[in-house]
Amino acid sequence: MKTKAAVLYEVGQPLVIEELELDDPKDGEVLVKNGAAGICRSDRHFMHGDAPIALPVVLGHEGAGTVEKVGPGVTSLRPGQQVILSFVPSCGRCKSCVEGHGNVCDSHGATGPFMYDGTRRLHKGDQYIHHMGKVACFSEYSVVPEAGCVPTASPIPMDKAAMIGCCVPTGVGAVIYSANVQPGSTVAVIGCGGVGLNVIMGAALVNASKIIAVDIRESQLEFAMKFGATHSVNAADRDPVAQVKELTDGRGADYTFEVFGSADTMKAAYDMTGKSGTMTVVGIAPVGAEAGINAVDIVRNEKTIRGTYYGSARSQTDFPKLADMYLSGKLNLDDLVVRHYTLDQINEAYGDMDKGEIGRGAIVY
């Protein structure tokens, strides 16, 4: 079949909107008609070459849609169901999956932007095109593994459902599944984009006492207050570490989250973490980045550093919970998605993100 998609042919170049061919789903695969796709910074890293990916590729990893057709052997889904797409479709059989860490599935890691059988479904004539995260939702239609489709129990608006495919589990999950933030504790969050706002929502959800938003853009800091931030620190004004310490009786925060993705912000997050505190690294820094951590301080002050990928969430069980939390008013996804675009406007959508526009944008099909 034909599908209109946005293709990255060359790093540093705009995405090319064109019609591609999409082969039928094979064994254990599903054809999804995409409903919405989020404008996430991870795609931008591939466009800029900060992270490597095989080219050409259809990006887009934060998506939701409707099952159009199922391939042979698919038993858990039927046409017409709303699904949230997981960009780590846990195979269920590798060591990581069996041990309960499907968010870092080994089989998916080994096959990356190919389907599990090592082939691709997207092509333009003879030229095959890769599928980011086996999702590739910057396309009207996607073929995805059955394991990467998570049905919602009650339908939710597609743009909100798409958010549950990346920034919601990544941010909220970092707080509740990874750091396990305790009620009454203090939290500092560096970077208040889509994921950072979800870290803030997660911290509010577990009743942190102080939630300090850190950014260099005043508009983002103001916006963060809508999602539960109690204090804001503008790192462009003055040393953010000193400001966070002032807000936490000189101790530093109990839990810090680095969401921006750089060595400098990681070091700042570490330095603003208090005694016995935990720094959780959520943002992905450019390849090769190394952060200088004080080797004595980490021991004497018993600090913990941990990384979290996809919020340490288990897509098949956690996405439906997050969807229900949205439906019961616990997660403010209505205020999160502030801009809507058509697929033809995708380069403009990324331009708006580069300009530092607040909140999340989404392509709506």
Ligand SMILES: [Zn+2]
């Ligand atoms: Zn993302």
Ligand SMILES: [Zn+2]
């Ligand atoms: Zn696996």
